[in-house]
Amino acid sequence: MKLKETFMNTFQSMLKSQFKWPLIILFFIMFFNLIFTPNFFDISVKDGHFFGSLIDILNRATPVIIMAIGMTLVIGTGGIDISVGSVMAISSATAGYLITKGEYSMAAIIFVPVIIASLFGLWNGILVSVFGVQPIVVTLILLVAGRGVAELITDGQILVFERPAFEFIGNGFLFGLPFPVTIFVVLGLFVYFVTRRGALGLFIEAVGGNAISSRYAGINDRVVKIIVYVFSAFCAGISGLIATANIKAADPHSCGLGLELDAILAVAIGGTLLDGGKFSVKGTVIGAIIMQSLTTTILMRGIPVQATLIVKSIVVVIVCLLQSENFRIIMKKLFSRRPAGA
Amino acid sequence: MENTTPILSVKKLSKSFPGVKALTGVDFSLRAGEVHALMGENGAGKSTLIKVITGVYKHDNGEIFLEGNSINPSSVRHSQELGISTVYQEVNLVPMLSVAENIFLGRNPSKSGIIHWRKINKKAQDAVKKLGLDIDVTMQLASYPIAIQQLVAIARALDLSAKVLILDEPTSSLDNDEVKILFNVMKKLKKEGMAILFVSHFIDQIYEISDRITVLRNGELIGEYETEKLSRIDLVSKMMGKELIEVEKSKSYSENTNSESGKNVFMSMKDVYKKGYITLPELKLNKGEVLGFAGLLGSGRSELAKLIFGIETPSKGEIEINGKKISVSSPRKAIANGMSFCPEDRKTSGIVEGLTVRENMILSIQAKKGWLKPIPRKTAEKLADEYIKMLNISTPHREQKIKNLSGGNQQKVIIARSLALNPDLLILDEPTRGIDVGAKAEILKLILSLSKKGMSIIFISSELAEIVKCAARVVVLRDKKKVTELTNDNVREEVIMKAIAEGSI
Numbered sequence: 001m002k003l004k005e006t007f008m009n010t011f012q013s014m015l016k017s018q019f020k021w022p023l024i025i026l027f028f029i030m031f032f033n034l035i036f037t038p039n040f041f042d043i044s045v046k047d048g049h050f051f052g053s054l055i056d057i058l059n060r061a062t063p064v065i066i067m068a069i070g071m072t073l074v075i076g077t078g079g080i081d082i083s084v085g086s087v088m089a090i091s092s093a094t095a096g097y098l099i100t101k102g103e104y105s106m107a108a109i110i111f112v113p114v115i116i117a118s119l120f121g122l123w124n125g126i127l128v129s130v131f132g133v134q135p136i137v138v139t140l141i142l143l144v145a146g147r148g149v150a151e152l153i154t155d156g157q158i159l160v161f162e163r164p165a166f167e168f169i170g171n172g173f174l175f176g177l178p179f180p181v182t183i184f185v186v187l188g189l190f191v192y193f194v195t196r197r198g199a200l201g202l203f204i205e206a207v208g209g210n211a212i213s214s215r216y217a218g219i220n221d222r223v224v225k226i227i228v229y230v231f232s233a234f235c236a237g238i239s240g241l242i243a244t245a246n247i248k249a250a251d252p253h254s255c256g257l258g259l260e261l262d263a264i265l266a267v268a269i270g271g272t273l274l275d276g277g278k279f280s281v282k283g284t285v286i287g288a289i290i291m292q293s294l295t296t297t298i299l300m301r302g303i304p305v306q307a308t309l310i311v312k313s314i315v316v317v318i319v320c321l322l323q324s325e326n327f328r329i330i331m332k333k334l335f336s337r338r339p340a341g342a
Numbered sequence: 343m344e345n346t347t348p349i350l351s352v353k354k355l356s357k358s359f360p361g362v363k364a365l366t367g368v369d370f371s372l373r374a375g376e377v378h379a380l381m382g383e384n385g386a387g388k389s390t391l392i393k394v395i396t397g398v399y400k401h402d403n404g405e406i407f408l409e410g411n412s413i414n415p416s417s418v419r420h421s422q423e424l425g426i427s428t429v430y431q432e433v434n435l436v437p438m439l440s441v442a443e444n445i446f447l448g449r450n451p452s453k454s455g456i457i458h459w460r461k462i463n464k465k466a467q468d469a470v471k472k473l474g475l476d477i478d479v480t481m482q483l484a485s486y487p488i489a490i491q492q493l494v495a496i497a498r499a500l501d502l503s504a505k506v507l508i509l510d511e512p513t514s515s516l517d518n519d520e521v522k523i524l525f526n527v528m529k530k531l532k533k534e535g536m537a538i539l540f541v542s543h544f545i546d547q548i549y550e551i552s553d554r555i556t557v558l559r560n561g562e563l564i565g566e567y568e569t570e571k572l573s574r575i576d577l578v579s580k581m582m583g584k585e586l587i588e589v590e591k592s593k594s595y596s597e598n599t600n601s602e603s604g605k606n607v608f609m610s611m612k613d614v615y616k617k618g619y620i621t622l623p624e625l626k627l628n629k630g631e632v633l634g635f636a637g638l639l640g641s642g643r644s645e646l647a648k649l650i651f652g653i654e655t656p657s658k659g660e661i662e663i664n665g666k667k668i669s670v671s672s673p674r675k676a677i678a679n680g681m682s683f684c685p686e687d688r689k690t691s692g693i694v695e696g697l698t699v700r701e702n703m704i705l706s707i708q709a710k711k712g713w714l715k716p717i718p719r720k721t722a723e724k725l726a727d728e729y730i731k732m733l734n735i736s737t738p739h740r741e742q743k744i745k746n747l748s749g750g751n752q753q754k755v756i757i758a759r760s761l762a763l764n765p766d767l768l769i770l771d772e773p774t775r776g777i778d779v780g781a782k783a784e785i786l787k788l789i790l791s792l793s794k795k796g797m798s799i800i801f802i803s804s805e806l807a808e809i810v811k812c813a814a815r816v817v818v819l820r821d822k823k824k825v826t827e828l829t830n831d832n833v834r835e836e837v838i839m840k841a842i843a844e845g846s847i
Contacts, residue, residue, distance in 0.1 A: 197716060198713055198714060198716045199708045199711070199712075199713040199714075199715070199716040199717070200713040202697075202701060202704075202705070202708060203708075203709070203713055205694075205696065205697060205701075206694045206697060206701075206705055208696075209694040209695055209696040209697060210690075210691075210693070210694045210695065212690060212691040213690075213691050213692055213693060213694050214694065214705070214709075215653075215672075215673055215674075216651075216653070216673050216683055216685055216691055216692070217673075217705040217706040217709055217759060218673055218674045218676075218677040218705075218706050218709035218710055219674075219705070219709040220672075220674055220709075277694070277695075277696040277697075278696055
């Protein structure tokens with residue numbers, strides 16, 4: 001009884017939240033798995049570490065979640081950053097280079113790639129805010145050039161390495177959870193507090209909503225824009241480290257390839273409008289988890305892997321439709337007409 | 343005259359929004375060949391009524407009849423097809439397209455999918471010519487001043503084969519000559535049998551052009567009157583629901599402020615110049631003084647305000663505040679120097695539409711504090727509630743999105759944003775534009791009470807009566823130059839007008 005009650009309570013509060021539709025979709029994916037996928041909800045403990053599909057989903061979703069968190073802020077200002085996949089590759093290549101080409105300390109191996117990634121973000125930010133070039137053009141340039149930079153760093157090679165301390169970033173465990181999960185939780189909480197408890201969120205939304213009004217109100221809109229692009233690249237840099245540590249290799253050709261689209265989709269599914277002016281970090285995290293749950297479900301259900309993209313797209317379309325005001329009005333009309341006709 | 347059947351009529355129309363009843367059982371009728379003024383204060387339901395008629399909103403109850411047939415416009419396009427064309431308060435065109443493209447937007451005359459540019463441009467040229475405008479229709483709309491853009495919007499509406507033309511505050515950004523052109527066009531259309539619904543806050547204009555007046559208040563119909571038989575005082579009292587109107591009574595507030603009393607100078611400017619923007623040999627502003635900027639649209643009055651506030655930087659010249667030389671290169675620095683600015687165009691440079699009333703209010707003060715020192719939620723809520731009460735802002739609650747407020751209330755929120763900074767200098771560029779009589783009077787009173795408390799205020803308005811009421815000293819601008827400065831006895835409408843017209847007194 002009690003279980004049922006708490007279940008209903010959570011469900012009801014879920015229906016009221018602004019992430020209603022993403023949460024409902026996530027719920028349905030989970031419900032589907034509860035019934036059709038054996039062992040989906042099993043969590044086992046091995047050597048004090050948790051294992052299971054749910055943990056696996058979080059772990060695998062991490063690179064996209066982290067990038068999507070940065071992307072959320074950029075989109076909040078009315079911009080977009082499609083260079084994150086390439087920035088991820090640059091970070092990966094730099095880390096690979098430092099590990100294989102010399103005796104560098106762990107601190108250098110972690111910080112240098114992230115700093116270099118952030119510098120590329122600074123480049124994006126300055127072009128967008130100071131020179132007023134359109135965000136999609138600016139980041140498209142880096143999308144193309146960035147992968148070239150990554151390939152230059154590794155000289156076109158895939159750098160394979162053994163460095164247990166570094167591998168911990170991708171494969172280690174902290175408090176029983178995979179270390180990447182810890183990273184995204186800490187980063188997510190950090191962003192949440194800075195934007196929602198601090199005033200940065202208000203500034204981002206004000207600049208995204210109306211940059212001129214914001215400037216007249218005394219907000220330094222240029223700096224706000226530069227901050228979000230730097231932060232987005234910083235996030236991509238961290239994702240690059242995780243991905244590199246995970247496969248113990250820096251592959252400039254495929255690291256982060258196409259992930260910018262996943263990150264943007266996660267933001268969109270999470271209910272952040274691409275127009276800017278409003279954003280939700282929580283929604284984005286839910287969005288990224290939906291996408292990974294789908295992938296994992298498809299793999300575990302034995303649905304042909306080739307169909308993954310199609311199934312994903314269908315779910316994305318459904319979530320976006322559910323969040324569209326117009327769609328709901330049209331559906332309402334369709335359904336209200338029926339009783340009238342009968 | 344009385345027996346002409348209405349071309350457009352509305353019966354028992356109701357519409358509510360969450361938390362607001364915008365219209366309750368409103369009747370309204372518009373006859374062919376008349377100019378019918380729709381009057382009411384902010385939030386009276388004028389805009390809602392127009393939006394229901396034009397299919398932007400769906401009404402909850404009641405009926406709309408066009409030429410005797412019940413209609414139910416489902417979109418702006420639908421209402422246009424029915425013959426109802428509208429020009430809204432704010433120009434709703436695409437600035438990056440040419441004038442001709444804007445006029446024919448969405449209905450390009452084409453033959454087998456090919457657009458006939460020459461035909462379009464020719465037709466567009468004819469359409470603007472009808473309004474007495476001589477402009478190049480192939481130029482980008484944005485390259486023309488707002489006033490011209492407004493006329494283009496009207497040209498577009500006229501070209502949509504309208505039986506009913508709705509003009510929602512078309513004159514709020516036009517200067518006198520342009521208003522004359524518009525009125526001539528309206529008179530011509532009236533003769534041709536067009537039914538025109540006209541909304542304006544300029545009472546003089548209403549009396550100049552309209553045949554009939556319908557007054558709304560708080561979403562309810564107060565009555566329909568023939569313009570000739572309704573005195574101005576009666577009209578205003580019907581709109582405000584008060585018998586006595588302070589606005590008309592108190593002849594001059596300016597006795598309260600005295601340019602001589604405040605001897606200590608707050609700001610002084612010398613030889614300020616920016617090419618094609620402003621030429622200002624000298625300007626002084628005292629503490630606690632209301633300084634008026636008068637001039638026509640494009641005379642340099644807004645330009646000067648923007649320059650003082652650091653939105654534009656002068657190519658040479660000196661600005662001193664409290665005797666200290668400063669360089670104001672951005673609004674942020676201006677705010678740090680104790681200034682605050684309420685811009686002329688509140689939609690594009692004042693409000694942030696997607697944010698709430700509270701968020702819009704705290705924006706400046708939060709920006710001043712920086713992002714690391716957030717204003718606690720409780721403090722922000724208290725501040726918002728205080729200003730909502732103090733400025734009499736009508737909003738269901740402080741968490742309402744500002745875009746859902748009427749123009750006058752949005753303006754008050756922007757003023758509250760500035761006041762929250764507790765500035766030494768408040769620059770108000772057309773704070774009363776497009777808002778109702780009651781709110782105007784409130785804003786004028788506020789200006790005077792603030793100046794009494796020692797705040798310096800720069801007040802820009804195209805309504806000279808307002809400037810005369812508030813300002814003890816008036817700077818007159820013309821062709822981007824300061825032409826003269828009027829003080830004391832010379833602060834009179836006719837003197838200002840003469841200075842604007844002739845460049846001196």
